[in-house]
Amino acid sequence: MDDPDYRKLVKETLFEVKDYTPGKSVEYVKRKYGLDRVIKLASNENSFGASRKAIEEFKKFEDLHIYPPSQPETLIHKISEYLGVEEDRIVLGAGIDGVLENIFKIFIERGDRVLLSPPTFPYYHILVRIFSGKEVECGRDENFRMTYSGEKFKLAIVCSPNNPTGNVERKEVVEDIIDSGGIVFIDEAYAEFSDENLLEFAEEENVIVARTLSKAFGLANMRVGYAVLPEWIKKLYLKVSTPFPLSTPAINSACAVLEDLDYLRWVVEEIKRERERVFRELSKHVKVYPSQANFLFARLDVSSRYLCELLMSKGVIIRDCSGFKGCRDGDIRVTIGRSDENSYFIEKFLEVMDEMGGGVDL
Amino acid sequence: MDDPDYRKLVKETLFEVKDYTPGKSVEYVKRKYGLDRVIKLASNENSFGASRKAIEEFKKFEDLHIYPPSQPETLIHKISEYLGVEEDRIVLGAGIDGVLENIFKIFIERGDRVLLSPPTFPYYHILVRIFSGKEVECGRDENFRMTYSGEKFKLAIVCSPNNPTGNVERKEVVEDIIDSGGIVFIDEAYAEFSDENLLEFAEEENVIVARTLSKAFGLANMRVGYAVLPEWIKKLYLKVSTPFPLSTPAINSACAVLEDLDYLRWVVEEIKRERERVFRELSKHVKVYPSQANFLFARLDVSSRYLCELLMSKGVIIRDCSGFKGCRDGDIRVTIGRSDENSYFIEKFLEVMDEMGGGVDL
Numbered sequence: 001m002d003d004p005d006y007r008k009l010v011k012e013t014l015f016e017v018k019d020y021t022p023g024k025s026v027e028y029v030k031r032k033y034g035l036d037r038v039i040k041l042a043s044n045e046n047s048f049g050a051s052r053k054a055i056e057e058f059k060k061f062e063d064l065h066i067y068p069p070s071q072p073e074t075l076i077h078k079i080s081e082y083l084g085v086e087e088d089r090i091v092l093g094a095g096i097d098g099v100l101e102n103i104f105k106i107f108i109e110r111g112d113r114v115l116l117s118p119p120t121f122p123y124y125h126i127l128v129r130i131f132s133g134k135e136v137e138c139g140r141d142e143n144f145r146m147t148y149s150g151e152k153f154k155l156a157i158v159c160s161p162n163n164p165t166g167n168v169e170r171k172e173v174v175e176d177i178i179d180s181g182g183i184v185f186i187d188e189a190y191a192e193f194s195d196e197n198l199l200e201f202a203e204e205e206n207v208i209v210a211r212t213l214s215k216a217f218g219l220a221n222m223r224v225g226y227a228v229l230p231e232w233i234k235k236l237y238l239k240v241s242t243p244f245p246l247s248t249p250a251i252n253s254a255c256a257v258l259e260d261l262d263y264l265r266w267v268v269e270e271i272k273r274e275r276e277r278v279f280r281e282l283s284k285h286v287k288v289y290p291s292q293a294n295f296l297f298a299r300l301d302v303s304s305r306y307l308c309e310l311l312m313s314k315g316v317i318i319r320d321c322s323g324f325k326g327c328r329d330g331d332i333r334v335t336i337g338r339s340d341e342n343s344y345f346i347e348k349f350l351e352v353m354d355e356m357g358g359g360v361d362l
Numbered sequence: 363m364d365d366p367d368y369r370k371l372v373k374e375t376l377f378e379v380k381d382y383t384p385g386k387s388v389e390y391v392k393r394k395y396g397l398d399r400v401i402k403l404a405s406n407e408n409s410f411g412a413s414r415k416a417i418e419e420f421k422k423f424e425d426l427h428i429y430p431p432s433q434p435e436t437l438i439h440k441i442s443e444y445l446g447v448e449e450d451r452i453v454l455g456a457g458i459d460g461v462l463e464n465i466f467k468i469f470i471e472r473g474d475r476v477l478l479s480p481p482t483f484p485y486y487h488i489l490v491r492i493f494s495g496k497e498v499e500c501g502r503d504e505n506f507r508m509t510y511s512g513e514k515f516k517l518a519i520v521c522s523p524n525n526p527t528g529n530v531e532r533k534e535v536v537e538d539i540i541d542s543g544g545i546v547f548i549d550e551a552y553a554e555f556s557d558e559n560l561l562e563f564a565e566e567e568n569v570i571v572a573r574t575l576s577k578a579f580g581l582a583n584m585r586v587g588y589a590v591l592p593e594w595i596k597k598l599y600l601k602v603s604t605p606f607p608l609s610t611p612a613i614n615s616a617c618a619v620l621e622d623l624d625y626l627r628w629v630v631e632e633i634k635r636e637r638e639r640v641f642r643e644l645s646k647h648v649k650v651y652p653s654q655a656n657f658l659f660a661r662l663d664v665s666s667r668y669l670c671e672l673l674m675s676k677g678v679i680i681r682d683c684s685g686f687k688g689c690r691d692g693d694i695r696v697t698i699g700r701s702d703e704n705s706y707f708i709e710k711f712l713e714v715m716d717e718m719g720g721g722v723d724l
Contacts, residue, residue, distance in 0.1 A: 006568050009469055009516055009545055010598060020600035022432050043429050050426040059421050064412040064615060065580035067405050070384050094456065097604055105492045107371055110472050123605065130467045130602050154371055183371060206368050218427035221609050236372060238382035240492050242459055243485065247583050247609065253426060 013129040024317060033313050039341045040317040043220070044163070044190075044295050047337035048270065050218035051263045054256035058222075061249040068248040071238065075224075075251050078258040083199065083211075085228050091237045094245045095223040096189050096210045097123060100157070103185055103208060105240040106233070107155050108133045115156035115177070117146045118326025121163045121187065125325055138177075140326075143167060144289065144297075148176050156180075159187040161194050164321050164333040166291025168196050178204055185210065190293035192216030192268050193275075202228040215294060216268055217257040222250035275336045281346050285353065297321070300330045302356045308332065310352045316345050375491040386679060395675050401703045402679040405582070406525070406552075406657050409699035410632065412580035413625040416618040420584075423611040430610040433600065437586075437613050440620040445561065445573075447590050453599045456607045457585040458551050458572045459485060462519070465547055465570060467602040468595070469517050470495045477518035477539070479508045480688025483525045483549065487687055500539075502688075505529060506651065506659075510538050518542075521549040523556050526683050526695040528653025530558050540566055547572065552655035554578030554630050555637075564590040577656060578630055579619040584612035637698045643708050647715065659683070662692040664718045670694065672714045678707050 029038045049055075071092055080087045093099035100123075108114060110132040116124050117138040128135050138156070139147040144165035146158065156177050160169040178184050178201060186209045191197045193216060202209040210227040214220040224246060229237070246254075257264070271294050279296060282288040288298040300307065308320035321331035334345060391400045411417075433454055442449045455461035462485075470476060472494040478486050479500040490497050500518070501509045506527035508520065518539050522531040540546050540563060548571045553559045555578060564571040572589040576582040586608060591599070608616075619626070633656050641658060644650040650660040662669065670682035683693035696707060 005543070006545065007594065011468065011471055014468060014598060014601060017601045019597060020432075020603075025431065045429060046427045048427070055424055055426060058423075058426060058611075061420075061583075062417055064417060064420060064583050065408045065410070067407060067576075067582045069387065070382075094604065095606070097606075101604065106373065106376060109373055109494045126601070132471045181367070183368065214429075220429045221423075221426050221611075223606060223609065232369065235381060236376060239376060239379045239488070241382075242456065242463065244457070244459075244585060247585065247612070249420075249583075249611065250609070 011132055013132050017126055017129050029312055029317060035315045038315040039344055041335040041337050041345055042317045042319045044335045045220050046215060046218040047341055048267045051257050051260040053260050054253040057256040058249045058253040061252060068244050068246060070243055072251045075254050078255050079226050082258050088231050089228050091227050091234055092246055093225045095214060096187055096212045096225040098245055099210045099225045099227045102237050102240050104131045106236045107183055113153045115151055115153035119164060119324045120159050122324055124157050145170055146173050148173050153182045156182055156184045160198055161190040161293040165297045166289055166293045166295060168194055168292050174198055178207055189215055193294050194292035205230045213254050213257060216264060219253060219257060222253055224250055224254045271336050274339055274342050278336060278342050295333050295335045298332050304330050304332045307352055311348055314348045316348045373494055375494045379488055379491050391674055391679060397677045400677040401706055403697040403699050403707055404679045404681045406697045407582050408577060408580040409703055410629045413619050413622040415622050416615040419618040420611045420615040430606050430608060432605060434613045437616050440617050441588050444620050450593050451590050453589050453596055454608055455587045457576060457587040458549055458574045460607055461572045461587045461589045464599050464602050466493045468598045469545055475515040477513055477515035481526060481686045482521050484686055486519050507532055508535050510535050515544045518544055518546045522560055523552045523655040527659045528651055528655045528657060530556055530654050536560055540569055551577055555656045556654035567592045575616050575619060578626060581615060581619060584615055586612055586616045633698050636701055636704050640698060640704050657695050657697045660694050666692050666694045669714055673710055676710045678710045
């Protein structure tokens with residue numbers, strides 16, 4: 001039984017956060033529908049997997065009982081070489097989520113304005129509420145590109161390529177945001193899949209550019225995020241960071257993927273080629289948007305909620321975006337996987353669209 | 363160059379947090395002093411290591427590219443069996459640090475009062491500042507047992523056995539704290555080494571009891587923390603928790619250690635026996651306090667800062683507590699390791715005390 005006295009102690013803004021509902025796993029869907037083959041294209045994971053060398057490094061570790069180093073120099077050095085950025089401006093975190101949380105810890109408390117541009121990554125909205133901040137909305141044009149019109153903020157979050165829409169943001173707009181006097185966090189989780197990036201802005205004293213090894217590098221399970229930021233923010237970051245954001249095997253496998261850039265390039269080319277193929281196929285039937293990430297966003301004329309359920313019953317898990325702020329029922333996001341997975345998705349998607357009377361010719 | 367305009371955006375309370383200085387690693391000390399043997403008894407790690415079964419489970423994992431489950435049922439089930447507590451009242455986090463951070467996210471914002479009893483685990487003080495809370499102090503008696511005298515708070519943190527002093531708290535005092543109307547977080551990281559625990563209080567609607575697999579179970583690198591709490595807090599916890607607090611290999615090795623309780627019991631008995639031996643040996647020379655954890659606390663008549671440096675140059679790393687709030691220069695904490703490590707520590711400790719003129723008869 002809830003005790004009303006104690007509930008009064010909870011931060012008010014948290015009651016605006018929806019109850020947590022976990023995503024469906026492949027195992028769950030197999031069990032529920034009695035299926036042998038289930039593919040998951042819902043979390044923008046890299047179906048090609050991490051470099052074999054990373055898996056080998058991961059497996060070498062045995063000292064589970066020893067704490068990992070806090071901000072391991074070897075990994076920071078490798079990232080510094082990969083990006084061509086000084087080590088003093090690099091920090092690590094448990095995924096970009098972990099990095100962003102540390103940025104909130106430094107800057108955001110009750111009532112502070114945080115600029116977000118829906119539709120975007122849902123966790124941003126939750127973080128604003130967790131830190132009792134105030135969400136300020138920045139618009140987007142018909143191609144989902146941000147349109148900044150001078151809204152005031154303490155922290156702005158720019159996601160480029162944007163999740164779930166896949167577009168990159170225009171440099172002149174990002175520049176306007178940076179010039180407005182607040183702190184700007186640029187989430188480039190999908191940068192490796194994109195022809196353009198915003199890393200150059202990390203030179204500014206108020207800009208943080210965050211990246212991850214979860215996507216193109218295939219280390220989602222290890223949660224290795226990092227950021228390039230000014231030295232004065234790095235000092236504060238180290239004060240607020242959890243003591244051990246990365247396990248030693250995560251550090252070791254991260255170093256290994258950064259040494260196998262040939263594999264990275266091959267994976268990225270495969271995914272980009274497949275992205276164009278799936279885009280062409282879907283475009284024949286539905287409104288799908290060009291993407292610079294490892295996923296595609298589509299806006300359907302039918303209920304995405306229902307469509308995703310039906311697709312799941314046929315063994316394909318994709319993301320229904322109807323619950324994303326700034327989206328509508330009809331919006332979906334599908335990860336680009338391996339060629340066979342993508343073909344399987346297209347086949348089942350068209351089947352389901354047909355069943356739903358979506359006017360798809362098969 | 364720091365831009366003063368941007369620094370104004372930082373939470374004021376953060377400037378009270380000292381700059382981060384990483385602890386010295388075994389490798390660093392070996393290099394610096396040209397030593398072959400260096401032992402670290404500074405982080406309360408379990409020198410016996412994790413169960414072999416856990417290491418095997420850890421190594422089986424290959425899918426680095428797939429996200430882990432958020433709050434894995436299998437692990438929650440195993441913890442539920444281990445403690446004899448319903449699954450609906452168990453949550454997971456990245457170490458107790460991660461669990462406590464989530465509790466701060468739920469309850470603490472600018473100006474909220476957090477009750478702490480120094481000397482205690484330093485990260486608590488940092489968390490209060492990160493969340494712009496206000497620290498309220500609870501006293502301790504000459505044996506470091508908490509003495510609560512009605513201080514008002516929104517969140518109280520009770521660490522039992524207390525880090526760094528090793529004593530458990532009295533149930534009647536903890537009961538007074540619980541009855542005072544705030545939320546009470548009980549950190550039992552070292553419960554397995556203790557003859558008493560406070561788990562029974564987790565039945566209360568305002569109490570969270572947190573435990574970890576980092577210490578007695580030997581999984582420090584995997585950062586598996588958990589808590590028993592009322593269901594209404596669990597719902598909020600799942601809203602604020604980072605999406606993937608534990609990696610799959612962490613989950614798998616955690617399940618394995620919870621299946622190998624014979625090994626746990628053996629390790630705990632070894633450490634307790636060694637704890638009594640080291641206590642007896644040190645007691646002959648210095649003021650050392652009885653402990654229910656896997657470490658001992660001692661208050662010396664000489665500078666602990668200097669002593670720890672000297673000890674390090676001889677290949678033994680222990681914790682100088684002089685920087686802990688509520689401690690003084692002269693306070694040290696030493697982890698109980700394997701028998702050979704403890705003997706090595708005692709030998710070098712007495713050598714150093716003698717060199718420092720601490721009046722130790724060798």
